[in-house]
Amino acid sequence: MSDPRLTPLAASLPAKVPFVGPEAQERTRGRRFAARLGANESVFGPSPRAVQAMADAARDTWMYGDPESHDLRHALAAHHRIRPANVMVGPGIDGLLGLTVRLYCGPGTPVVSSAGAYPTFDYHVAGFGAAMHKVPYREDAEDPEALIATAAEVGARLIYIANPDNPMGTWHDAATVSRMIDAVPDGALLLLDEAYVEFAPEGMAPPIDPDDPRVLRFRTFSKAYGLAGARVGYVIGAAEQITAYDKVRDHFGMSRVSQAGALAALADAEWLAHVQAEVAATRERIAAIGRACGLTPLPSATNFVTLDCGADGAFARAVLAALTERDVFVRKPFAPPEDRCIRISCGTPADLDLLERALPEALAAAREGAAAT
Amino acid sequence: MSDPRLTPLAASLPAKVPFVGPEAQERTRGRRFAARLGANESVFGPSPRAVQAMADAARDTWMYGDPESHDLRHALAAHHRIRPANVMVGPGIDGLLGLTVRLYCGPGTPVVSSAGAYPTFDYHVAGFGAAMHKVPYREDAEDPEALIATAAEVGARLIYIANPDNPMGTWHDAATVSRMIDAVPDGALLLLDEAYVEFAPEGMAPPIDPDDPRVLRFRTFSKAYGLAGARVGYVIGAAEQITAYDKVRDHFGMSRVSQAGALAALADAEWLAHVQAEVAATRERIAAIGRACGLTPLPSATNFVTLDCGADGAFARAVLAALTERDVFVRKPFAPPEDRCIRISCGTPADLDLLERALPEALAAAREGAAAT
Numbered sequence: 153m154s155d156p157r158l159t160p161l162a163a164s165l166p167a168k169v170p171f172v173g174p175e176a177q178e179r180t181r182g183r184r185f186a187a188r189l190g191a192n193e194s195v196f197g198p199s200p201r202a203v204q205a206m207a208d209a210a211r212d213t214w215m216y217g218d219p220e221s222h223d224l225r226h227a228l229a230a231h232h233r234i235r236p237a238n239v240m241v242g243p244g245i246d247g248l249l250g251l252t253v254r255l256y257c258g259p260g261t262p263v264v265s266s267a268g269a270y271p272t273f274d275y276h277v278a279g280f281g282a283a284m285h286k287v288p289y290r291e292d293a294e295d296p297e298a299l300i301a302t303a304a305e306v307g308a309r310l311i312y313i314a315n316p317d318n319p320m321g322t323w324h325d326a327a328t329v330s331r332m333i334d335a336v337p338d339g340a341l342l343l344l345d346e347a348y349v350e351f352a353p354e355g356m357a358p359p360i361d362p363d364d365p366r367v368l369r370f371r372t373f374s375k376a377y378g379l380a381g382a383r384v385g386y387v388i389g390a391a392e393q394i395t396a397y398d399k400v401r402d403h404f405g406m407s408r409v410s411q412a413g414a415l416a417a418l419a420d421a422e423w424l425a426h427v428q429a430e431v432a433a434t435r436e437r438i439a440a441i442g443r444a445c446g447l448t449p450l451p452s453a454t455n456f457v458t459l460d461c462g463a464d465g466a467f468a469r470a471v472l473a474a475l476t477e478r479d480v481f482v483r484k485p486f487a488p489p490e491d492r493c494i495r496i497s498c499g500t501p502a503d504l505d506l507l508e509r510a511l512p513e514a515l516a517a518a519r520e521g522a523a524a525t
Numbered sequence: 526m527s528d529p530r531l532t533p534l535a536a537s538l539p540a541k542v543p544f545v546g547p548e549a550q551e552r553t554r555g556r557r558f559a560a561r562l563g564a565n566e567s568v569f570g571p572s573p574r575a576v577q578a579m580a581d582a583a584r585d586t587w588m589y590g591d592p593e594s595h596d597l598r599h600a601l602a603a604h605h606r607i608r609p610a611n612v613m614v615g616p617g618i619d620g621l622l623g624l625t626v627r628l629y630c631g632p633g634t635p636v637v638s639s640a641g642a643y644p645t646f647d648y649h650v651a652g653f654g655a656a657m658h659k660v661p662y663r664e665d666a667e668d669p670e671a672l673i674a675t676a677a678e679v680g681a682r683l684i685y686i687a688n689p690d691n692p693m694g695t696w697h698d699a700a701t702v703s704r705m706i707d708a709v710p711d712g713a714l715l716l717l718d719e720a721y722v723e724f725a726p727e728g729m730a731p732p733i734d735p736d737d738p739r740v741l742r743f744r745t746f747s748k749a750y751g752l753a754g755a756r757v758g759y760v761i762g763a764a765e766q767i768t769a770y771d772k773v774r775d776h777f778g779m780s781r782v783s784q785a786g787a788l789a790a791l792a793d794a795e796w797l798a799h800v801q802a803e804v805a806a807t808r809e810r811i812a813a814i815g816r817a818c819g820l821t822p823l824p825s826a827t828n829f830v831t832l833d834c835g836a837d838g839a840f841a842r843a844v845l846a847a848l849t850e851r852d853v854f855v856r857k858p859f860a861p862p863e864d865r866c867i868r869i870s871c872g873t874p875a876d877l878d879l880l881e882r883a884l885p886e887a888l889a890a891a892r893e894g895a896a897a898t
Contacts, residue, residue: 155738155765157682157714162628167771175591194587206583206782210576213754213786214567216747218548243616247775255535272777279773309530341530365528374589381586381781392528398540400652402620404645407780408754409579413586 161259161281170271174481186479187503192318192348192456194378195500196430198413199423202379205416209409217408224415228386231418237391238362241414243405245347245370245385248397250276252368252387255396256309256341257282264303265312266294268319268487270345273312282309289490292450292458293322296332304337311336314345316352319485319495321452326358333358336366341393344369350376350424351431352453365390375455376427377417382410431455434498441508442496445515456497458485461515463522465491470521474514480507534632534654543644547854559852560876565691565721565829567751568873569803571786572796575752578789582782590781597788601759604791610764611735614787616778618720618743618758621770623649625741625760628769629682629714630655637676638685639667641692641860643718646685655682662863665823665831666695669705677710684709687718689725692858692868694825699731706731709739714766717742720758723749723797724804725826738763748828749800750790755783804828807871814881815869818888829870831858834888836895838864843894847887853880 154163174191178184188195197203221241229236242248249272257263259281265273267286277284285306287298294313303311313332316323324332329344336342344367349357360369368389374380384406387394417423438457439449448460461468465488472484472494484494496507527536547564551557561568570576594614602609615621622645630636632654638646640659650657658679660671667686676684686705689696697705702717709715717740722730733742741762747753757779760767790796811830812822821833834841838861845857845867857867869880 155769157629157712158769159629159631159634161631162769162772165772167768169592169771169776171592171776173589173592173777175595176593179595188588191589193589197584197587203583203586206586207580209754210579210583210782210786211570213576213579214570214751215561216546216564216566216753217756219542219544219546220549222548222552243775243778247778250775256530256532258532258534261532339530378587380589381582383590383778383780395540396528396531396535398542399535399538402616402623403542403544404546405616405620405756407756407783409583409782410780413583 165279170275177476177481183479185481187499187506188481189497189499189503189507190481190483191380192375192454192497193380194375194427194455195498195503196378196427198378199417199420201420201423202377202413202417206409206413209412213408215408216404217406217411219403221406221411224411227415227418232360232388234360234362234388238394239386239388240394240397241384241386241406242397242401243383243385244374245345245372246272247383248370248385248387249273249343250279251397251400252343253277253280253282253310254400262306262308263310263312264299264306264308266299268485268490269294269312270314270318271486289320292320292490293317293324296324296328300332300335300337303340308337308340310341310343312343312345314347316348316453318348318454319458319483320490321450321454321456321458323352323356323453326355330358333364333367342367346370347372347375348454350428351455356453360388362388363390365393368393373414373417376424377414378427379410379413379417382413383407384410384414431498434504437504438496438498441504441511445512450493456495458493458495460493463492467518467522468492468494470518471514474517475510478510478514480510538652543648550849550854556852558854560872560879561854562870562872562876562880563854563856564753565748565827565870566753567748567800567828568871568876569751569800571751572790572793574793574796575750575786575790579782579786582785586781588781589777590779590784592776594779594784597784600788600791605733605761607733607735607761611767612759612761613767613770614757614759614779615770615774616756616758617747618718618745619645620756621743621758621760622646622716623652624770624773625716626650626653626655626683627773635679635681636683636685637672637679637681639672641858641863642667642685643687643691644859662693665693665863666690666697669697669701673705673708673710676713681710681713683714683716685716685718687720689721689826691721691827692831692856693863694823694827694829694831696725696729696826699728703731706737706740715740719743720745720748721827724801724828729826733761735761736763738766741766746787746790749797750787751800752783752786752790755786756780757783757787804871807877810877811869811871814877814884818885823866829868831866831868833866836865840891840895841865841867843891844887847890848883851883851887853883
């Protein structure tokens with residue numbers, strides 16, 4: 153029996169993580185992964201200037217971090233040519249999405265997302281008892297028109313879309329996203345998750361109109377800036393929506409070291425360009441490795457490539473299991489029909505050498521398994 | 526008008542920080558503080574081994590931190606001779622208190638704390654719409670019997686007490702706390718905030734009975750371990766209560782660098798002993814500085830000393846303002862009659878030299894101000 157002191161909502165929630173971490177898998181397996189290609193982390197690492205800034209800040213970490221993240225917030229405002237009042241820094245997009253759901257959703261509040269989209273958003277929606285309405289992907293991309301239509305139909309408070317998309321890597325152009333913003337129904341708020349925006353083609357993201365109250369845009373230092381372990385994200389929006397985070401956030405919750413790292417990373421445009429070039433080249437190599445095995449790489453505007461394994465979800469799961477056995481950590485989409493794919497993060501040349509050896513073996517093993525059943 | 530998309534609860538909440546950070550005060554003043562004695566941070570710093578571990582981990586921060594905080598959780602379990610299932614690591618006691626209120630309280634749920642106790646707990650209680658019932662301090666200490674009596678009277682779900690107490694520095698002995706735990710009414714849960722426990726007399730904390738479902742004990746690396754800016758706290762409790770955090774926490778929210786720092790800090794018992802000795806000596810010096818000015822130092826089991834300014838809250842506020850003008854950052858209790866005091870964190874010898882010069886001037890300025898009105 154559940155603890156009777158829990159709220160009815162808390163009692164109803166499962167105690168589980170949206171993703172199992174690679175370290176947990178390693179402990180279960182009793183063996184380390186040789187290639188860590190499952191979490192869309194940046195193997196190219198953070199800027200050396202960010203590493204140095206974090207090392208320097210370590211000595212000062214007896215002090216709480218600035219609860220206003222003043223320097224980082226002002227640097228972000230300058231970077232995006234907006235006002236500091238249009239930016240809130242928080243503990244990663246994950247943390248900011250949680251606060252956003254808390255601000256706008258109570259039990260039963262309708263919310264719209266795509267079936268198979270980012271599960272941590274679903275986790276927060278469930279965590280506050282809101283009612284999720286799912287829209288299918290269309291040709292391996294999220295479907296802006298269907299998301300808007302469903303939002304209008306159910307009276308959604310929040311609409312979630314990632315552009316570029318995770319886990320498929322596909323994207324919509326600026327005109328499409330602008331049309332989507334213009335079509336947000338009254339009473340709804342569009343959450344535009346742009347975690348991978350730095351890897352996308354120039355001009356994919358519509359210009360930032362910071363005073364538009366219909367959309368909140370989420371960005372992160374976890375991907376292109378290589379600071380996933382530092383937990384620094386930010387949200388751009390109209391001042392009134394940004395101020396609302398001060399109602400519920402953990403004001404002293406931003407690590408001092410992480411703030412220093414993000415500030416230095418943002419200033420190092422050269423390193424960002426280096427990572428972008430590495431990612432672009434690595435995507436080509438992953439696609440080639442896939443093609444050489446007869447798989448179809450999806451186009452990607454992210455730091456990963458999703459490979460269509462050409463059969464059903466069970467087959468792709470078998471491929472993934474066989475890669476795991478070969479010490480390659482990857483993940484895959486959860487929902488059919490996108491679950492026929494596996495998702496491979498950009499790795500080092502050594503990581504991809506291993507992938508190149510392991511993938512044909514894994515496919516063979518999966519085919520043998522399929523033939524045997 | 527408030528954003529109509531906010532939940533009614535969110536719309537009703539003020540957008541404000543429970544404490545203004547010293548950096549924000551510095552920006553308002555246009556001048557840095559010369560002595561940072563207001564946030565009970567550890568000027569003695571973290572263990573050099575923790576600093577090194579954080580600097581080393583900075584390079585690896587392209588990877589998400591382990592969402593299970595496995596190594597740290599297991600080290601804490603060994604340290605306290607309990608099972609890992611009895612410990613949850615989280616982003617500071619602040620973050621863990623927020624999750625705890627979320628798990629156990631909805632709109633109107635009765636909660637009991639002391640008038641003038643830790644305001645961040647109040648912030649979370651208000652943030653989830655719960656109903657706070659306040660009990661006065663008794664002789665400058667929290668009043669366990671009154672807290673329990675009020676909890677029984679109002680049917681409280683949560684009862685909060687800090688031992689040692691912040692902002693007064695006073696404490697209760699193990700027998701008193703054990704009696705309090707035994708008296709927790711059915712349906713209630715005691716939140717025992719032991720942020721300052723490492724500074725308290727040996728034997729002040731009752732032995733940990735990790736399977737007791739009536740109490741959750743909160744500890745932190747922010748105080749004695751000198752890692753306030755790293756955001757690492759933990760809660761000890763029965764396995765069922767600990768598992769409940771997995772329903773709502775931000776699983777990937779723990780900084781990789783911070784986990785590494787806390788793990789190294791926990792292993793350095795020698796540094797902890799050094800800090801404890803420094804704090805004990807510094808408390809004596811703060812008390813002596815206060816006495817030399819005619820103020821009464823309260824006994825302290827923490828890393829700060831609360832000085833009774835001998836008059837009312839307005840006078841103590843004037844003293845605090847005059848210290849601020851003299852570049853000394855301190856804070857003070859909010860609620861009468863405890864607000865007649867100021868609270869001074871242990872500082873470096875240079876910090877206390879400045880305090881020794883500034884305090885008599887600040888008292889004189891406050892007395893002049895009082896005489897003039």
